[in-house]
Amino acid sequence: MTISIVIPWILGLTGGIGSGKSAAAQHFLSLGIDHVDADHAARWVVKPGQPALTSIAAYFGDDVLLPDGQLNRAALRTLIFGAPEKRRWLEALLHPLISEEIRSHLARAQSPYVILVSPLLIELGQYKMTQRILVIDAPQSLQIQRTMQRDGASEQQVHEILQAQSSRKDRLNHADDVLVNDQDLSWLHGEVERLHYFYLTLRRD
Structure with a gap:
């Protein structure tokens, strides 16, 4: 009898500061998907x-x-x-x-697919390890607001971080999937679950 081993394919997950990529990654983890944090x-x-x-x-x-x-x-x-x-x-x-x-x-990794979570997925070329890229996106004003609330940072500090990261346009140009995270956490979880069930239908090429 031949045993078929399915090798997990790799999803790259990235997004700018304050986009909600960590919250998205955490929900994928709760759904049983392994992830590696760069x-x-x-x-x-x-x-x-x-x-x-x-x-x-x-x-x-x-x-x-x-x-x-x-x-x-x-x-x-x-x-x-x-x-x-x-x-x-x-x-x-x-x-x-x-x-x-x-x-x-x-x-x-043991799950059907595995996620590489990295804020610098594009900048460092880590996306080359992946078969698909999910970008968590958000309006810049919301990124700034979230980061100031989370880290106690000034608006100027957040702007400097944004400037040091890959441009939003560059991330989106690399994306296979884009999740615009501009609503509440329960909505984000619903969108993650929608993508998760789609990803379960995919196989590594």
């Missing part, structure tokens, strides 16, 4: 004991380490701000390691 992978590769953290400390100095040996992210951001060569060195070190960590977790 932000978690990025934090894991610089944990104490990981070779990347040793390399970072050797390059930038021990000031980028906290007393407990953790990475001092604020200090590192200060050191690479306005220093393109240092930022490029850091990206060249970390991006391959993050991609490797993401791929490792994606390969262990």
Whole structure:
């Protein structure tokens, strides 16, 4: 008897700050869909004991380490701000390691499809790992309002974050599916469920 193994296909899920991508990802998870968070992978590769953290400390100095040996992210951001060569060195070190960590977790997924959640899915080329892209979109005014309420950030700070992220147009150009999240949470859950049942009909090419 031949046993048929269905390999999960990969859905990339992204969106600008305050769009609601995390809430959407959480509801997919509640529906039994595995997901890999690129932000978690990025934090894991610089944990104490990981070779990347040793390399970072050797390059930038021990000031980028906290007393407990953790990475001092604020200090590192200060050191690479306005220093393109240092930022490029850091990206060249970390991006391959993050991609490797993401791929490792994606390969262990057990659900019919698996989601790669990443705010920088387009910018870092992580979308190339996926078979389909879902963009959670929202009007910029709503993104700003949500982020200010959630993080206690100023409007100027939110504008700076928006400018650093991929443009809305670029995200939408890459999208196979767009969910405009401009209503309440129950509506978002309903839309996620609608997409989920559609995604269950798809298979990896």
